[in-house]
Amino acid sequence: MVEMCITGIALEATSRSPIVLLSDPAGRRQVPIWIDQMQAINILQAMRGKAPPRPMTHDLIMEILKVGHLQLDRVVIHAIENNTFHAVLQLRMDDGSEHALDCRSSDAIALALLSRCGIWMLEEVVSNASMPVDADADAEDTAEFRRFIDQVSPAELIRRAGLDRTAEDSRGDDNGEPYGDSPPPAPDTDADDTP
Numbered sequence: 001m002v003e004m005c006i007t008g009i010a011l012e013a014t015s016r017s018p019i020v021l022l023s024d025p026a027g028r029r030q031v032p033i034w035i036d037q038m039q040a041i042n043i044l045q046a047m048r049g050k051a052p053p054r055p056m057t058h059d060l061i062m063e064i065l066k067v068g069h070l071q072l073d074r075v076v077i078h079a080i081e082n083n084t085f086h087a088v089l090q091l092r093m094d095d096g097s098e099h100a101l102d103c104r105s106s107d108a109i110a111l112a113l114l115s116r117c118g119i120w121m122l123e124e125v126v127s128n129a130s131m132p133v134d135a136d137a138d139a140e141d142t143a144e145f146r147r148f149i150d151q152v153s154p155a156e157l158i159r160r161a162g163l164d165r166t167a168e169d170s171r172g173d174d175n176g177e178p179y180g181d182s183p184p185p186a187p188d189t190d191a192d193d194t195p
Contacts, residue, residue: 001076001120004031006047006109009040010141018145020109022077022119029130031121033085037157039106041149046113058110065115069094072115075108076100078122080129 004022007030012019018040019032035043042058055063065072070091079086087108088100103111112119152160 002123002126004077004119004121004126006043006113006119008047008142009044009145011145020106022109022121023133024126024130028133029126030133031126031129032131033105033109035106037160039110040145041157042110043106043113044146044149046110058107058114061111062114065091070099072111072117073098074118074120075103075112076120076122077105077108077125080125085125085129 002024004024007021007023010019010021010032011017012032012034018035018037020035020040020043022031022033023029042056045052045056046058052059062072070093073090073092075087075089077085077087085105087103087105089103089108089111091099091101093099109119
């Protein structure tokens with residue numbers, strides 16, 4: 001396994017979809033994971049250490065773990081199937097027992113940032129999904145996305161994402177997908193973790 005670090009958030013060149021970039025320790029390989037704008041905002045806030053005025057979902061999960069005497073030891077991105085990354089949360093209870101919970105990789109990354117635990121990836125996944133690093137282009141994309149996030153209001157972001165439905169319609173189904181007709185993802189952002 002390889003402990004990865006978050007290089008930043010970038011925008012995919014053609015679709016302008018946000019991508020979280022994970023790098024290997026040597027900084028020679030990056031693994032791009034496509035995410036949606038709300039996931040990008042959550043990850044950026046966690047990277048910056050900004051606490052929202054009210055708890056967001058990932059903050060709530062961290063509180064539940066704390067109250068339940070569970071510690072997030074690390075997250076492991078262990079597979080890529082049909083262009084979707086698969087991750088698990090490695091949890092430890094006070095009695096020393098361990099549990100692994102299946103998780104979307106974007107949620108795993110956000111929780112890892114909040115808990116300050118490691119983000120690990122199987123070498124096979126790194127090898128199959130990585131690309132060579134172009135640091136200058138990555139810095140430019142990250143700066144552009146941060147400018148976008150700093151200038152957009154939460155209401156505007158919700159409107160752009162097509163999430164301005166009634167509370168009943170926006171609950172989502174058992175897979176976390178919103179009900180109703182949402183705008184088509186680009187590229188396959190509903191799959192969350194597309195390379």
